[in-house]
Amino acid sequence: MTNSPATISSKLMAALRHAPAIAAAGMVAYAIADGGYIVTVVGFGLIYTIFVAGLNIFMGYAGQTSFGQNAFAAIGAYASAVLTATYGWPPLLAALAGIVATAICAFVIGYPTLRLKGHYLAMATLAIGLIIYEVAVQWQSVTNGYMGISGIPALGIGHYELLSDRAQLIFLAIMAVLSLAASWLLRHSRFGRALVALSGSEDAARALGINVRQYKLTAFIISAIYASISGTLFVHIVGFISPEMIGMNMVILAFTMLYVGGIGTTTGPLIGAIVIGLLPESIRSFKDYQDLVYGAALILILIYAPGGIASLDQVVKKLLRTKAPAKEVAP
Amino acid sequence: MIRLRVEHLTKRFGGLVANSDVTFSINAAGVSAVIGPNGAGKTTLFNMISGFSPPTEGRVFFNEQEITGLEPEEIATRGLVRTFQLTQLFQNQSVLENVMIGRHVRTKAGVIGALLRPRWVRDEERQTEQRSHELLDLVGLGAQADMLASTLPYGQQRLLEIARAMATDPQLLMLDEPAAGLNHEETEKLSQIIRRISDLGTTVLLIEHDMRLVMNTADHIVVLNFGRKIAEGSPSHIQADKDVIEAYLGGTEMLDA
Ligand SMILES: Nc1ncnc2c1ncn2[C@@H]1O[C@H](COP(=O)(O)OP(=O)(O)O)[C@@H](O)[C@H]1O
Numbered sequence: 081m082t083n084s085p086a087t088i089s090s091k092l093m094a095a096l097r098h099a100p101a102i103a104a105a106g107m108v109a110y111a112i113a114d115g116g117y118i119v120t121v122v123g124f125g126l127i128y129t130i131f132v133a134g135l136n137i138f139m140g141y142a143g144q145t146s147f148g149q150n151a152f153a154a155i156g157a158y159a160s161a162v163l164t165a166t167y168g169w170p171p172l173l174a175a176l177a178g179i180v181a182t183a184i185c186a187f188v189i190g191y192p193t194l195r196l197k198g199h200y201l202a203m204a205t206l207a208i209g210l211i212i213y214e215v216a217v218q219w220q221s222v223t224n225g226y227m228g229i230s231g232i233p234a235l236g237i238g239h240y241e242l243l244s245d246r247a248q249l250i251f252l253a254i255m256a257v258l259s260l261a262a263s264w265l266l267r268h269s270r271f272g273r274a275l276v277a278l279s280g281s282e283d284a285a286r287a288l289g290i291n292v293r294q295y296k297l298t299a300f301i302i303s304a305i306y307a308s309i310s311g312t313l314f315v316h317i318v319g320f321i322s323p324e325m326i327g328m329n330m331v332i333l334a335f336t337m338l339y340v341g342g343i344g345t346t347t348g349p350l351i352g353a354i355v356i357g358l359l360p361e362s363i364r365s366f367k368d369y370q371d372l373v374y375g376a377a378l379i380l381i382l383i384y385a386p387g388g389i390a391s392l393d394q395v396v397k398k399l400l401r402t403k404a405p406a407k408e409v410a411p
Numbered sequence: 412m413i414r415l416r417v418e419h420l421t422k423r424f425g426g427l428v429a430n431s432d433v434t435f436s437i438n439a440a441g442v443s444a445v446i447g448p449n450g451a452g453k454t455t456l457f458n459m460i461s462g463f464s465p466p467t468e469g470r471v472f473f474n475e476q477e478i479t480g481l482e483p484e485e486i487a488t489r490g491l492v493r494t495f496q497l498t499q500l501f502q503n504q505s506v507l508e509n510v511m512i513g514r515h516v517r518t519k520a521g522v523i524g525a526l527l528r529p530r531w532v533r534d535e536e537r538q539t540e541q542r543s544h545e546l547l548d549l550v551g552l553g554a555q556a557d558m559l560a561s562t563l564p565y566g567q568q569r570l571l572e573i574a575r576a577m578a579t580d581p582q583l584l585m586l587d588e589p590a591a592g593l594n595h596e597e598t599e600k601l602s603q604i605i606r607r608i609s610d611l612g613t614t615v616l617l618i619e620h621d622m623r624l625v626m627n628t629a630d631h632i633v634v635l636n637f638g639r640k641i642a643e644g645s646p647s648h649i650q651a652d653k654d655v656i657e658a659y660l661g662g663t664e665m666l667d668a
């Protein structure tokens with residue numbers, strides 16, 4: 081191998097491409113090793129990684145819009161909370177019941193709404209999120225209304241429970257890795273190609289024999305299952321659930337993470353969730369301005385790096401190109 | 412053998428009649444073309460045949476089976492695949508992935524297959540990739556496989572769209588103005604590619620403005636004017652047709668080209 085400037089810079093670029101994901105993974109490793117207060121923050125980031133990875137399959141791969149993903153996190157969260165805390169089910173069984181319930185709901189909701197396009201679909205999904213929130217508030221006999229449900233046990237199988245913060249964090253990290261791996265496998269398959277196809281041009285996809293409606297619905301259900309799992313993990317880690325925790329703020333946060341991390345990329349959700357998850361720590365003094373900071377971050381990213389942090393290499397490439405006026409270009 | 416037969420196809424948009432009582436059939440062998448002035452209703456005809464816009468009246472038969480009113484994806488699965496007048500590539504994907512997407516109807520793997528990757532899925536993926544490379548070679552884009560589709564020059568984008576459609580192993584390939592915006596040399600190359608596709612056993616039906624391409628490539632021509640079929644036959648027959656010459660106002664030179 082020669083070390084010509086070209087190969088060095090292309091190696092640097094390759095390194096840069098993976099750097100954001102590696103840095104985010106490094107942050108998780110640091111939290112596991114450190115075991116201090118950072119564990120809570122990173123754990124929160126990992127739960128959101130799963131939620132956002134699901135959103136990314138529907139929005140990033142399939143190019144659709146959903147403002148109602150909190151609804152599916154809520155179904156997973158409440159199924160787990162009610163079945164374990166009220167009825168004493170084992171967490172794993174409750175989680176599976178939550179996933180099944182979520183998938184059925186996503187099918188019933190998605191089947192009619194996914195015929196809608198663009199703004200209409202977005203509005204319909206927004207309504208779903210608001211409705212589920214109202215249900216969580218009003219269905220007092222099951223959800224305990226605003227008071228919420230507490231005393232949700234830690235995760236565990238049989239007599240084995242994940243009690244220490246560190247054990248929980250390791251478990252969350254494993255779940256996040258599995259979620260991203262599944263996302264990668266889906267993207268790089270016939271299924272994932274059908275999604276990016278309908279995202280690019282529904283007409284072209286249909287002309288090639290892709291059943292656009294069916295693939296949108298499947299992507300919607302998969303993203304809902306991701307949300308359900310994140311909701312389940314959340315209630316078991318926190319031990320408590322109330323309607324406030326599954327409101328629209330979840331959606332705003334997830335959108336920020338998705339775009340900051342890099343929509344459509346496999347590792348973007350991890351990067352975005354860790355960066356945005358850590359942000360409140362670094363801007364503690366601005367606590368009241370949190371939403372403002374999220375908004376500003378989102379706008380800056382959308383303007384200067386539409387590919388998000390995961391596409392940092394593209395931004396650097398563009399900067400280099402504009403900085404160094406092309407010498408090679410012949411007159 | 413008759414590949415495609417349309418009977419009394421009519422399409423009305425409100426008061427506007429885009430196609431009126433169009434009847435013709437296309438043989439399985441060879442290259443056929445639909446020509447006619449701008450606005451004659453050629454694209455509308457393609458839309459009706461390929462299921463994108465159901466006919467107001469009339470019927471469509473593909474391999475002697477009726478396909479009138481089927482969804483485009485069903486029609487494509489049966490082996491009738493069309494391209495678009497304005498290229499509809501998947502711009503953010505690589506050239507290779509565009510063609511791989513075209514293999515959709517000839518492959519099977521679903522969500523579970525994607526996640527578990529059993530042997531047959533891995534084999535299918537490998538074959539998909541290999542076949543896609545072959546098709547890129549067919550249209551001369553082998554070297555551009557890893558480029559982003561959006562970075563291809565216009566002429567190559569049109570060829571990529573043909574390779575992608577060919578990935579479905581179509582029995583009938585319908586091309587809507589494939590030479591639009593191509594220079595002379597590119598048109599020449601396109602003509603050769605179309606002939607090769609036909610020789611490999613795929614029926615080709617194209618809409619075209621470029622008379623040189625049509626006269627050099629097509630064996631059979633259908634002429635539309637104001638939504639009606641005004642002539643049909645071999646290139647030499649069409650070139651001599653009085654109605655056709657008239658339709659292309661002062662277009663005699665055009666037909667001679
Ligand atoms: N979706 C539509 N709605 C209304 N009018 C249309 C539509 N599509 C095509 N037309 C009209 O039908 C006529 C034929 O159009 P088209 O099939 O695109 O012609 P060509 O492809 O031969 O140039 C034109 O007058 C066009 O304006």
Ligand SMILES: [Mg+2]
Pocket residue numbers: 453454455496
């Ligand atoms: Mg047209």
